[in-house]
Amino acid sequence: MKKNDEYYTGGKKGAGKNVRWGMVIDLRRCIGCHSCSIHCKTENEVPVGVYRAWVKYVDKGTYPDVRRNFLPRLCNHCEHPMCYRVCPTKATYKRDDGAVLIDNDKCIGCRSCITACPYDARFINPVTKTADKCTFCVHRVDKGLIPSCVQGCIGRARIFGDLNDPNSEISRYLAKNPAKQLNPATGNEPSVFYIGLDESVEEERGGVTSVAGTQREARKEAI
């Protein structure tokens, strides 16, 4: 692996004090192909029915002036994560490099973190019966590889790197392009940034054909 290999993080070991991992998603390049979801699923053996990385579709406008917007989603690895504060067993923890992780052996499945995360990044893994979410692929990052979704993104919409290093690709990209975090008002301070984010796409919730809506209907029927 060469230093300038695009799949290489630059040899920075994880959990180092001076590193702060972050991600930029350039929505101008995203084509909504779900490659990231698939790469994440295979890399992390995410069970059927749950997703650590997914892509939300929001259609805007009235015919013939219509546009489909894509919003790739994952855990934001927040600087001040609410999920961490409410976890009673310290199963949710934050590494020095900014990655927010869950210790499967400690989690009791109380779902406090799921109710507290404002970004709906978490779920209960049906196999382990513990809380689950994106890990920023720290098992790869610690070996110098970029996260699986970044490697699999065919539009090269995702850039991963060290936010603390002004010369990293991500820092240079952020310096050149105006970027936004999802719902900054929550105060959690996400480490995932979006370029070209249309707030109305982010704010639009649920929707008649959304799977979340269907799930709610199913739940109501079950009751």
Next chain:
Amino acid sequence: MNAIVTYNVPHMVEPWGMLIVVHFFLSGLAGGSFITSAAASFFNEERYKKTAIVASYLAFLAILIDVPILIADLDRPERFFTLLFRGSMTAPLTWGTWFLIGLGLFSVLNIMLKMGNPAVKGSKGIILGLGSVFALGVCTYTAVALNIATDVRPIWSNGILIPIFIAASGITAIATTSLIISLGGEGKEELSCLGSTNAGLLILQLIMVISLILTTLTGTPMSRQAATIITSGDMAMLFWGGLIVVGLLIPIFLLWSSSMAKKEGRISPGIAALASVLVLIGVFALRYIIVSGGQMLPLT
């Protein structure tokens, strides 16, 4: 502009379900009963003897059922005991665990006190005072656990939830106590005292629930959306019928009019029992509306 979500991913739509609703209800009953028992012993042990005794047993029984329900709600219930030594101090569930344990212990001591056990006789003040602190903790932590969710769940993040939950605990405890006393057919004086206290609490609760709905209805578009789920959406029937009419207005009318009608202010056991049952239905509806209705707005 017209915007519609055409694809999104299923995450847990309602991470906290019916067992948590029951847990909140029973926690309110336990905490409220201890405080009711302590207040009765504190003000006039002789006059409110029945109340003090019934409520002291209620507190203990409620904890006895409540804790297994909380454990059963965990997805890894076999690990529940780690809550005792891993405790993160920023987590409401950690405080809740300790409040529940403390209240359990103090409610046993309170029962011993009521049975006249000589071992605890000298420490009545400490038992009732300290126990009430734990009891208040149990009534409050449930609201804080919801409150801590950021403003993406506007019903939960509203600060008035804390006094609403405290009042709900008192209302549950007083209603259950008077239901039990009225089944015995005696104790009219105690019943009318419990009845008028509860009428006051119910009026206060009505004002606070209306404030909760008004503050969320007049907030951001997201907050409005969350409030309309309760006022005119999925929760509307339960809110207007179950909580406002059955749980608040009718009992307020029953308790108020019967204490006004009879000169000496005595409530008949039948009316007291009916009002209590209605109040309990109302409190359960309130807990369900807040826990379940508060999560209905999808996060993404």
